[in-house]
Amino acid sequence: MSIIYPITSINGVIGAQLSPQDRGLAYGDGLFETCRIVEGRVPLWPFHYERLVRGCKRLRIPLEQNKLLSYLRGLLEVADIAEGVLKIIVTRGAGGRGYRISSDTEPTYCLSVFPPAAPAEPASAITVTVCQQRLGSNPALAGIKHLNRLEQVLARAEWQDEQIAEGLLLDIEENVIEATAANLFIVRGHQLLTPDLSFAGVAGVARQLIIEQLAEQTGLVAQVVPIALEDIYSADEIFLCNSVMGIRPVTKLLGEPVRTFKLGPRTLALQTAFDAYLLSAQGGLA
């Protein structure tokens, strides 16, 4: 019997559906992770899990590691997929009406496995636009991957052109923060710069791996700094990254005028290091 994807489990029950009283629906009261499955494993799992724990602390959702891991292993076994995407949603759970958090609400674990997205050539360069939509400032929610994503939905709705892969998002003070579904890095000499996410944005798992390990491996010095559009215009190389697509060089930035960038050696070296990490990482979810 062939499996029809996505295959989903809710609180360990494959094929279950969600209570309409779940606070994930009512208020976006929860978090998510989108993880790449490589050779049947989730190599970046320690990073995903660490961010999920951080988000749950911030939102005061009592994550239970044992439950989550048991549900994850159950689903991955049934899904039986070598390459694909695992999406984890953890909400505060069902119950109550109104914003108040009830102490007797139990988290909902909604896990889905998707087949792989259309594969891209690893070195394939992308064209990026700059979105009109701005990101609101909110230190309590910045960095974590919560379920309140209307800003990203509206930003992504700004273009239909299939040639445009992503859009840059600025905050209300015109700092460049990220792309709609990826983090941004710029290369300047030996410097590898990425935006400060203290007030807006999602601190991506691929971003973290690059900052903490891959930059040094490839002879770069990673720094988290405020970045303006002008800093991007004058960069040697630009790339976007997320845990599913990996590292994607940006060679064209739309605007007046259109700016072009070379697909440079720093980005290519990081790509090679990233792909090697995915295949060799120990400690991933199996």
Add this chain to the structure above:
Amino acid sequence: MSIIYPITSINGVIGAQLSPQDRGLAYGDGLFETCRIVEGRVPLWPFHYERLVRGCKRLRIPLEQNKLLSYLRGLLEVADIAEGVLKIIVTRGAGGRGYRISSDTEPTYCLSVFPPAAPAEPASAITVTVCQQRLGSNPALAGIKHLNRLEQVLARAEWQDEQIAEGLLLDIEENVIEATAANLFIVRGHQLLTPDLSFAGVAGVARQLIIEQLAEQTGLVAQVVPIALEDIYSADEIFLCNSVMGIRPVTKLLGEPVRTFKLGPRTLALQTAFDAYLLSAQGGLA
């Protein structure tokens, strides 16, 4: 057979559950309305519906009035309740992974009927605190009642004291915007002032009724203006309102120092007018 509340329908099917792929869960990609049922009718329905339409336009969700009304009438008939609360959630629907809006997604209509909240004396005064949590600035989302409500959840989690009914929310520029689940008005002489919601906040249905009809009926001049905490301290009267609890006078505002306010004649006159409106309104959903 007695009915167990809440009673819910999804796309017209009573007791159905939600697809875990619904974008309402994934991204808070949708809107809601919380409507009071009075004598089996929803007297403020025209206001709720108008706001829902406005929100759907803003988010580009293709609301179908006929479907919504048919599902609503079906549920209200089964729910068979004289007094209670109707909650309407409209999401962009199920499907896809990623922020991009697919043209073949159909909206989800998730409707629930709840028994009435614990009744409060109509004139009962409340104590209010000021929240630490700030509201981000976002003109594209301001005013509409979308499902991205983590700011409100975090704000409401700031107090546990049952004596505190609500918390005021300021934006990042220290303008007072609203309470976590209610709008704010202050009375100063014949002036009735309420915060400008162009950059943050939910434009409430009770607020709209007061601005458009009840203020004039009670001899007040309503104005939408920026409001600072200092304006509140010096007000003659303060009240909060929403469509479920109606108008509630604020007589104590926590802080250093604690400020007290009289339960004044303007607020009482508006309460009387509001309650009369609920009983006499034509055009509500029956």
